[in-house]
Amino acid sequence: MSPLVKIRSERDQMSAVERRIADFILENAQLLRDYSSQQLANALGISQSSVVKFTQKLGFKGYPDLKYSVGEAIARADNGDATHVATQAKAAFDESASGNLWRRKAESEEETRLINAPETLQAVAEAIATAGTKGKVFMIGLGDDDIYARSFALRLSLLGVPSIHNFDAPRMAASVSAAGAGDVLLVFSEHGNHPALCKIGRFFRERRGRLITVTRHTSNPLRAIADLALLVSAHDDRPYIQPVLYQSALQHLLDGVYVQLCEGDEQRHVQLLSNLERVQQMLEP
Amino acid sequence: MSPLVKIRSERDQMSAVERRIADFILENAQLLRDYSSQQLANALGISQSSVVKFTQKLGFKGYPDLKYSVGEAIARADNGDATHVATQAKAAFDESASGNLWRRKAESEEETRLINAPETLQAVAEAIATAGTKGKVFMIGLGDDDIYARSFALRLSLLGVPSIHNFDAPRMAASVSAAGAGDVLLVFSEHGNHPALCKIGRFFRERRGRLITVTRHTSNPLRAIADLALLVSAHDDRPYIQPVLYQSALQHLLDGVYVQLCEGDEQRHVQLLSNLERVQQMLEP
DNA sequence: CGTATCGAAGCATAAATTATTGACCGTCGA
DNA sequence: TCGACGGTCAATAATTTATGCTTCGATACG
Structure with a gap:
């Protein structure tokens, strides 16, 4: 790089x-x-x-x-x-502007890839996989972060991994009280300093669950208490571009985990294919 | 030399x-x-x-x-x-897998960029902009497609463009009855053949609203009735990869429109920056 | 609060790298 | 044959880089 x-x-x-x-x-x-x-x-x-x-x-x-x-x-x-x-000089929307945005996305992707050890991604995929079969997967994100949680939850459901998804802290706190060892909680929080989420995270760990956080790569209290922390790097001087890059990099990070889940285990792979087919049939006719 | x-x-x-x-x-x-x-x-x-x-x-x-x-x-x-x-030979496997996925995304992005005329994107941005100030913006997507609608709605809200967002057809049908000339309805539907959405679309056009669809590039009934149609191209033999590419290409398409909205108009740009600052302040302390 | 701990920064210095000096040697032309 | 010259090298000076140690301030902890 x-x-x-x-x-x-x-x-x-x-x-x-x-x-x-x-x-x-x-x-x-x-x-x-x-x-x-x-x-x-x-x-x-x-x-x-x-x-x-x-x-x-x-x-x-x-x-x-x-x-x-x-x-x-x-x-x-x-x-x-x-x-x-x-x-910036060009106000017009044309190919070069769009191409540039993509280039910036690619840079963020690369930075993000480099700050996340492959072993971490592997570990995250495995933790989710085992929690999916033998336990429960919880998921939460607030505001913009809910988008990522939501889309990842949809993906997981196709893999036959249902998840308990909340988009407000109090309800999640209640849900998490049912957590036990081997369960997984995925918390999405760009800046990682939401007190309620930290609280839920700590509570979850007390109940012996595995806490996985997805945050910006800056040090933050949420990331600090995680068992596994996924990090996202995305920068741009223009404040309206930065979130675009952040979303893209984060999405690709999750896509990586998703693909690993899809391809990692033969049995899960078969399950996935049959699920996809069934979904297809539900939508088509 | x-x-x-x-x-x-x-x-x-x-x-x-x-x-x-x-x-x-x-x-x-x-x-x-x-x-x-x-x-x-x-x-x-x-x-x-x-x-x-x-x-x-x-x-x-x-x-x-x-x-x-x-x-x-x-x-x-x-x-x-x-x-x-x-x-860079170390971590070869994971890196190449992840790098490959990114390359596939880039391909989809390019295909998608090429099948959407810049004028169409421009027109979409303008339609949303005017509807945002002088009328209403409606938005709907079902299932996976709701994700895109939701994230785009969040983006628009930062631009000071509130939108009426529903995630089921009956409710949207009800909402749309309040539509008038100059309003905009954004419909996200990967395959574009959901009868209820087509119905809503037609109804919306009867009320003289502008219908914008976001679908796969294959011909489909929804796209056929649109005033403006955004198209997404994404293919992969592996059924679990295809949605990833679809999402990425679609997201980039929307990001392009979003950037266009951000940079297109000076006044809106100022509004955006102050909104971002305000959001920042709400989140920080 | 006081205290232990940790990390950041600087100073002094060791280690390394680079540049120069001067001696040696072979060649060539007078 | 001899001196001038260019090329090379070993030794060493000069510079640059790396590291050990100390201090200081922030933070966590009792």
Whole structure:
């Protein structure tokens, strides 16, 4: 992945100094060519070691490695900002605008894919699968987040995994009181700081259920108490674009889990196909 | 000028050692990334200072400068894929599965984009915009299709365009009886052959409302009676993948309309931003 | 509250990498 | 033959990068 995309995706979780480094690099990527780590540090009035530690935290071998990567990125011109500025200039709705939106979605998808370990996705799929056969699957999301919960619940039902779906906290609290070991609660909450949802989550865990959260990748109280946390990364300066990207990235994350559920187990796969056929028959005639 | 071209062009006037360096770099440019000047010297059995002198003779500031330039050149030319692929080889299975799904989504998006004329999208956006200020926006979808209606309704509400949203046919029939000229009815129906929805659509048109349908691109009775028809193309042999692609392509189509609505009109844009801010404030504290 | 803990940041310094110096050696032309 | 010259290298200086340690402030906890 482009180092610039990576930097931007993690910018939100950075400390003040780190964020200043990130911003400087994002805005002056071309200057990096002539900067040593010391010069960069001077330009920002911080210590050279902070620069090095910054690069290492991002997963680069060190400062020269980052520098090299940024050089490649610039050469490819895949910094994602230039195109993005070009979009804004154009008010007209045309192919390039739509194409750009898709490109931005692809970036969010990539960022999101990279911050979720494949093992986590696997684990989520398995937890849902076992809860689906031997226990119960609970699901909740408020406001916009209800959309994701709802659509995922529909998908699961096709797999023969019914779920208990609520869209307000009090009712969910009541439902969850019936939970037990091995059950799963999926909580969708973009910012993950809704007190009621945290409360329900904690309560659910007390009852020995597995708590799966789906939130933005910033650290948040909900994610903190989860057994399994799915994270979504999506950024855009334009406040009306960001939710579009968030939804798209989140949806793809869930689609990944869904596909894994579909393909993971032979028996479930057969069940799925027959369900789909039955649904088809109900709708057609 | 590309450093690789430069090296090749001066190769003939070089000394034996220099030529060996040149050849090595030309043939193993990707390896340079992980080589220090000392390592390169060792690989060739020559002294490190020869390497540095070589770079300086070519007009580079020094070894790191050459290295950086070669990195750029590789990135531009795309010759260096070998290393790139090798780096990402880990987690190959999951990544490729997920990446594949995304690629399929991109294909559906493209097909969908191509079968919807930009003018149609424009017209849809405008119809919704005017109905939003001077009339009413109705919205309906059944089953899975309700998801799209619901999420689009939420988006519209942020734009200051409230909508009358129902998820069953009888109630919608009742609601629609209040419709008049200039109003808009959005009907989501994947296969477009639900008799009740067709009936509602016809009834709505009798009352001089604009009927907008969102269906699969196959010909279907619902689409046939629409004033404006948005079409979605999404295919996959695997029956559990197809809905995923359908949803993604449809979502992107709607996102396009949404963005168009956001950016199309200055006044609405301002309204949107203040709405977003207000929503933000409601959620944060 | 006081205190333990953790992480972020800087300073000092070790380690590494890079650049330069000066010595050596072979070649070539006078 | 000898001196000039270019090329190479080893040694070393200079620079750049990486790391260990300390301090400080925020946060959690008793």
